[in-house]
Amino acid sequence: MKADERREQILHTAIDLFSLKGFSGTTTKEIARAAGVSEAIIFRHFAKKSDIYSAILDDKARHDGMKFPWEDDAELLDAIHRKDDAKVFYRLAINALNKQQSDVGFLRLLMYSALEEHELAERFFSEFVARVYGFIGGYIEERQRDGVMREMDARIAVRAFLGMLIHHSLNVILWDKRKALLNITNKEAAENFAQILLRGIKA
Amino acid sequence: MKADERREQILHTAIDLFSLKGFSGTTTKEIARAAGVSEAIIFRHFAKKSDIYSAILDDKARHDGMKFPWEDDAELLDAIHRKDDAKVFYRLAINALNKQQSDVGFLRLLMYSALEEHELAERFFSEFVARVYGFIGGYIEERQRDGVMREMDARIAVRAFLGMLIHHSLNVILWDKRKALLNITNKEAAENFAQILLRGIKA
DNA sequence: GTCTATATGACGATAGAC
């Protein structure tokens, strides 16, 4: 295996393990064993254990992990254009829920790194989350100017919306399968959350 | 210092450290140093490191940490009795936000233990969160029967509400101080979230 | 009840052969 491939393979193995057990809960020996190489190989590709952690976000950025929920959704962009609010918030919700839950490892990793106050979470926050606030908040402000939504700090509405979505995904990932306190499809969840927010902020 | 006091002291020192760096990120040596005792003392009071972790929830339960947001709030109970929905949801929100943010360490600890799938989070979930769902969900169902709130799964409304609250508190704890993406008082947040939810689910 | 001293193993990281 070439150096680049091996490096990628180690990185993805490490992402899986870090997302399961956190940074300090994962040993280089485990990563090596899971990747099917010796520990020494790890340290040929990454000088320090923490270098693996730092490389994760670059890898995500290079692949599709940092794509925005609206980039590929023609239906959403069309709804925005037509100012079909119900559709806009439903599409935003369903995209967010599906994406979050399709990459459980990354969401767990983000939580870990936020708690550990690692650069990873901070960069994700300023590069990704801030733009989401700008995008959704911008749409709400536009609709406020149209007189369709009531006057309020649009960022609070965004926080409420993202709060429902992220909290629900975390619940699905961490609890619902075993505990089943609330067992609904993402479609149901997205419809309900979109409707609650929309009725909640309309004029 | 008597055994009980020393045990409590070690426990609280450990809670602080676990909440900052997680279970595997905290060493018994650090706990000992922070508590001002030798490492051997730790292992006299707790046979294994993980026993400290397990003892945390019992300690919380013995103290005030597991109290319900409505137990001490006469204003809330009165509002429920009078069916003053706006007041009910505002009081629930402000209580939750204040409590979550007054015990940052515990919230961080819960997040860590949820990710680590430790008993701690699971017990908190089934002993505390489930009852919150029952309480708030019960009130919503009552108001649905009154015809004041629209037909929907009340648990979804609860999840949306708790999502706003918990997500906002996590943002405050983990980000807002440094990044200031959204700097509002808990009062403002509670008013807005309560209003969004209420308008969102009323008939 | 607390200490010093230490056992035992796992940890991150390196050296050197192939």
Place this chain on the structure above:
DNA sequence: GTCTATCGTCATATAGAC
């Protein structure tokens, strides 16, 4: 590029003196 073997350090946990 990969391995085996090993380093020094730090981890959890224990023994025995005071």
